[in-house]
Amino acid sequence: MPWPFELQFMQLALVTGLVVGATAPLIGTFLVQRRMSLMGDGVGHVAFAGVAAGFLAGVWPVWTALALAVVAAIVVDRLRSRGTAQGDLALAMIFYGGIAGGVVLIGLAGSLDVNLFAYLFGSILTVGPSEVWVALALGAVIVATVAACGRALFAMAVDEEWARVAGVPVGALNTVLSVLVAVTVVAAMRVVGILLVAALMVVPVATAQLIARSQRGILGWSVVVGMTSVVAGLVAARTWGLAPGGTIVLFAIGTFGLATTAGSVRRLDVWPARAGASPVSRRPRVLNDSHHHW
Secondary structure (H helix, E strand, C coil): CCCCCCCHHHHHHHHHHHHHHHHHHHHHHHHHHCCCCCHHHHHHHHHHHHHHHHHHHCCCHHHHHHHHHHHHHHHHHHHHHHCCCCHHHHHHHHHHHHHHHHHHHHHHHCCCCCCCHHHHCCCHHHCCHHHHHHHHHHHHHHHHHHHHHHHHHHHHHHCHHHHHHCCCCHHHHHHHHHHHHHHHHHHHCCCCCCCCHHHHHHHHHHHHHHHCCCHHHHHHHHHHHHHHHHHHHHHHHHHHCCCHHHHHHHHHHHHHHHHHHHHHHHHHHHHHHHCCCCHHHHCCCCCCCCCCCC
């Protein structure tokens, strides 16, 4: 491959990054629609406790992080759906519980060689072949599930009560979505880190909403933005010696800024020509106000 991907470690990083850059926005799309953009962040904090538990138990931290993240995501969804606690309150409990549990477990690990930096902030340049295969497997699970349940997930995300009346298995789909969030967090934690994983799930979706005119378009554009940010971030990291995880997220945020600026300029160009139109006719179309934009 051409520079900067001529070396094996860059090729492994590229494959892993593209998988995460494509799959994280897929799940983030449904979270944004449900106004639960911070769920990935909350689950990530519990994954931190899972990583610490793995170091303490002497097992590969990915599996313990995945197990705890799945449990946390399902618990948050159950609290929200049953009205036991408001969604933001449930997320706050997950935030604090995950961080506190991780700190306690790291303390119990004592003098063990605990390298949390790679999981907190990402270390995509050090991923090995086995981790690449794990990322590919998790990514395949995410893509296959979205392909099979995408329409139903979208209907549930737009209006859960309408979906329930229409016969959509809302309870089962909520569980599926929760598990997918946990899988995405664990797959992405070596790319951008636990502390930044939610950004890669949400920021490309926010950019896509400024560009696309349908739910399918949002999915497509968010994947494009996510993958492009990964490639640009890796190139910049190799060129200037930057931290890859943070650079990837900054490129995603920069793309959002460009899309916002372009949208503002376009509205300034179009609206004066339609000065005679009513305020209602000039209102931009809202994507999430109907059930047929898929």
